[in-house]
Amino acid sequence: MFLKALKGIGRGKTNKNLIKPFRASFSKPEATQDSVKEKVKNIPNIVEFLNKTRRVAPETPADYTAGDRKKYLIETYGCQMNVADTEVVQAILEKAGYEPIDTSPALDHNEVKARKEAADLIFVNTCSIREKAETKIWNKIKSEYKGLKKRDPDKIIGILGCMAERLKEKLVDNKIVDIVAGPDAYRDIPRLVDLIRGSQDVEDKPKAINVQLSVDETYADIIPVRTEQNGLHAWVSIMRGCNNMCSFCIVPFTRGRERSRPIESIVNEVELLRDQGYKDITLLGQNVNSYHDRMSQDITSSHQNSEGFNELFKTRGGEGARFADLLDKVSAIAPEVRFRFTSPHPKDFPDPVLEIIAERPNLCNQIHLPAQSGNTDMLFRMRRNHTREAYLELVDNIRAKIPNIALSSDFIAGFCDETDEEFADTLSLLEIVKYDLAYLFAYSLRERTHAHRRMEDNVPEDVKQERLRAMIDVFKKNQLLKQMDEVGKYHLMLIDGVSKRSDTQFTGLTDTNKRVVIDNSLKVHESWKDYTSSAGSSLDLTSPSVGDFVKVKIEDASQNTLFGTPICKSSISDFEVSMKDCL
Template structure:
């Protein structure tokens, strides 16, 4: 049944790319021109024979393996797998899903490389450097191999590079699985054990893994991440995500709330809702279709896709999740500025367990660069949203993402971005030098014309300015109190614990008589700080409700 269902899925590459997927047997070398067409010419025929259509071959043809494996062959039968994760928190959550699926199919996990029958690597494809790390790891694993084992590459790089991973010199890996193919991993691993290289990189309009219970690597952690939606429709010109993770689709609200309840019962005190564009969440499951729309895009913002309608929005989800336990903190990442209607901002203000931290990725502070990036807003529009948020939530902590040296960025544009960081007064920023990715709109339409040394210089200047801003912010808190959710022992001091304030800032607190434990809420008086942390003095244990009554 599963294989029949997967055959209905449409690859995102067939929608967004000027390439087609070749559904042929693994390792086939039969030239396309010799393949007999049974039902008339396909899309590739018209593209190939249309000289006016600009085409660029980026990757080899996709070769998905659909060989049949019996159910008893699919079982892991206690075979050991080692799981290695690179990249973002979504990748960490994806590996928790993979762990859950493998456990269900009879595999056990090991952290010892030499014991592993299979090593699965969850990959990132956001920059060249991220992929280079994977290639280096694959070469290391090949050199250190002492007995037969399967190497599987999962996630975004698997989706982007596809069969190149299987055909690269050195036989570096035997299994390739894209972000929507994790249910197929037991079959792919079974094929590899029989000596067949196997790949499934089909993307889906439907897959959310809503019915899969993730298995966390640290079951004792008091914080957990819950994936609420997958994919992205924004098509920012610099971003590979729509091509590696597919179109947006959201889990039903009920399945998310059930997972949050289960985590609460396991002692989790903080939940972070995850998605590539988390606040564009929209539950359009059958049970939600008749409930209508309860939010819309912020005025002044635009998008390449039409206004979405139907179902229940992020505001409804946030309301439901925050009601599970008013002593459980709720965070979310990563959002898009266009999807912050007033009801979401007001809900954050009113619901005390929804943290007053909002990630608001700007990427640039210059209008021409923002237009080239396809962000759908201007500097003025972005600042108007910032002003609205601060008016509703005066003590909000805003964080952001910035790219240095995007196509066509001038020194003036760079200075505009530096000024935006100072003006908004962020509590933290993530900054990256631009890395052009094959397959993106920027790769097809723009010129990567900022020299590498200039990118790195601007990257350092962005980091320097945001550190100045965050240092001033953190020092301004001296003498004030923060409610800190303790995460564990501090890595910087043997006699201290570490946790986060409501605004997401790390707070180091000297422990007294070892009475502070992970999961405790403690009130701390801020006594010092750096650009990335605050130092606090323990005052008392508390709760979200008690601390709010004291303020």
Template structure:
């Protein structure tokens, strides 16, 4: 086939990046060629996200730009990933997209491309609700700087059963299913052998990971692997590889997981723990399955068992029926915890969700923006406070590349997932360096090598 160069752009979360690695591996194994240059590609894949309205708006703007490319050369555009029925219908009407590939049909993507090039439509009617892509091995593709990647994302669960009222994931990615632990361990070992130094285990809710294998049907014996056991197995099997994970749902995180993290040096001391709101009323409307008090107790458990652990958050401002007291509950919770960093958004209704169908988006836009800005300003203050705690400390840093602001500096992350920059000397990407912290911003630790 003449047209085999493909290019991928991501719009969304870490799960999308992991999915792009899966798609890249599938296409490379079918003879396609990955291009890092959009102008050299004939097949353009846009990995969509419907979780936030902003991601969909960005995708629409991007497609408006790409439609002019179609006038100048032969290109085929496909939308893959987390897209809603509404956005599919929108692009179908505009006739801007040649094919759509949902998360459970990535194995079929070569067929979608072949048929599109032939001017035909390909529809995959086989719904693989148990698909985990556990047998797909990632290919380590060199970057523009000719450097191999040293960190990777690996999905261990797909889909979600939580049914938060604001979230579309259960409708775009389906119900939750877990990958075979043996396949996860095998892939992590392969990644390490191929030069990766760190892997981040992914799931909409990694803590609900569960694999049950019937060992002896007659004796009713089962091999049960939960998330704590999986972490323990991985840490022991690949002791030189850093292990991270995301995302944790507070109502599923257990002390067993915390104790395993505390026990192993190679499991990073950072937990992303979305709270979404500090108000019990709003948490209930969101169907979050925990209270403010339970969340604060969990944070205290984390600090007790893993004192050096950093904690980050997701917060949504302006959810349905949120009043000023609800907002202040969130502000007070932030002041009590003082997160290391976080991801903050104003609520945008997502078609297909319970909140879109049953609840009123009744907080005015200007109030949402005002509350969001207060949350952002407070988090910036807390982030700087937490960063100041590292002054004078020596941090073990995995070097990931050159600093974007100064190519005479390396950047990397410590075990708490905090960015560290320091002057280049001796080391290479993928090395560990011990760095003494001399200065900080609210987002970056700045140091010098300990020699």
């Protein structure tokens, strides 16, 4: 929601005549609480929102430069999409003339603290998926940010992301928070900041809020300012929002309706990253594999679900570029760049998606397949709209088409009305599938969701925690067995840094997303061809470095780490050839 008083604020200047009516709505004692709450309550509910198609978020003018080199920093919490959103916000702020302050993980606590003191603006990109994530932010507001504001009343504190969207009313009421901006309002942040900076009354500052969701905002035209430190891994947002409306999930209410970026804008961003030397790109979306560019003229693919899966709601039909088409395009233009994607839904894995992953060596052998529960009745209460049997058939289909695939999943313990028998089905699914990685949580009730409105959170907390521990035990037992199965196998490892535990070791990821550690003092051959032609000779060996793809043989394994011996440097395509020689 962006109040009309903001319209007309000049570039870098504040219209004081417009400040008064805006402040009257937020700051006068007789109007502040009731008027703000009333405006927030009038925001459309999700049903009304899904039926509206007009663009509502205003855009900052292209030449807007109100920053005057004021310094900002952003703290990011939650999922990879929040990391990508932070990179978008940085691009918007820097274009408007604001200067970033680095708070990289390499800095010690005291240095980070000093930089926060020096910042003119602090933004917090937040997560609402579980209560614990929100509690952490509230605690920071009450302690750390309160102290910062006390020492520097002019410092601006802004809350961004899902928590801003979900808890807008409470955040507006909070005296520490100056700006509240939802995920679709980031273009407007410079003007929101300008409004706060234009106020001369430190004791009675206005609040700036824009939490209106959009049906078409994808930030496709914004080139993100990359925050990843080593220049190897990059996030590329391909779609936003979610239409699935699972009964436990707040995402459709905080992120809005699904909409996809034009395929050409994604291809252009990937080409830029390729040319800049990035080696591992993750395609992002709240429901990433439901990607659908309806405006695509040269690609006309029809919608398909995974076998045995159905949509909870009728989908918008029509042809256009689908997820398999996108994977085809990006993998073809950057054959020596790895591609991953997250977070998908099991219903959107038709055969064309699996076949292109199996065909292209640079599409990683890694699929996230959120199950949430192993019981059919529970799945329908969760509004997942598929059976246990359909899920297991999908697992079999994936493994048949992509034999070396690594599977990961999400599970919830203690969802509404879950019985011991239903939970036993979840444990058995974990036992049958034997995931390489799993994200396991006790159920956390979220307001506004279907479960909050129609169901009872009636599984006691101690039972939730007991079931969570049982899930963890089953998963970890099988995870270690999966790790030990890797011993003796070859992998292509992208070296992405020095190990945190030892500066004598390199660390990196396989295409199955497994962490590998190697001795960084060992030298290797320049290529597999050199290795095979040298017959084991130590002549002309070279030291690998960060950014190199290296073929490694796995010698040992722990719960979360593989330990390998480096053999030779390699490209992605050469690794595929070398693996045929190893058979």
